[in-house]
Amino acid sequence: MRRIASHFLILSSREVLKKQVIEIADHKLIRYFPLEEEIESVQWMPGVLFITSQKIKSEKIRAELENAEGEGILYFLNRFNLFAIKEDTDIYLYLFNAVDLNDLKITKETSFTEL
Numbered sequence: 001m002r003r004i005a006s007h008f009l010i011l012s013s014r015e016v017l018k019k020q021v022i023e024i025a026d027h028k029l030i031r032y033f034p035l036e037e038e039i040e041s042v043q044w045m046p047g048v049l050f051i052t053s054q055k056i057k058s059e060k061i062r063a064e065l066e067n068a069e070g071e072g073i074l075y076f077l078n079r080f081n082l083f084a085i086k087e088d089t090d091i092y093l094y095l096f097n098a099v100d101l102n103d104l105k106i107t108k109e110t111s112f113t114e115l
Helices: 058-065 071-077
Strands: 002-014 015-025 029-032 048-052 092-097 110-114
Touching: 048 071, 048 110, 058 110, 071 092
Parallel strands: 002 048
Antiparallel strands: 002 015, 015 029, 048 092, 092 110
C-alpha cells in the first residue's frame, strides 16, 4: 500500500480537497483523509494530485502544458474529459508540480508526472 499526501487532491471537476492523504493498493483507491499531522510512511509530494480511472498519455498532457500558462488546472483537465472515476476499476494517480497554489493555475514551470 502507498500513502501519498499533497497540497491539493482533485477528485472531480467539483471536488478539490486541501492537504489530503491518499491510500492506494494495486491501483485501487483505498481511502483518502485530511493530513492533520505528520504520519509515518506518508510520502509528501508538493503540488496537486489528480486521480482518474483513465490511463493518461503523459506526453500529450506535457505538450499541452507548454501553451497553458495561467490556465486553471480544472479548466485544463476538462479539455481531456478525465474526471470520471468508476467504482471497482483501477485508478491512476498523477501530480502537477510547480503550480500556483493560491489560484490552482499552471505556471511556466509546471510539470506533470504519473505516480
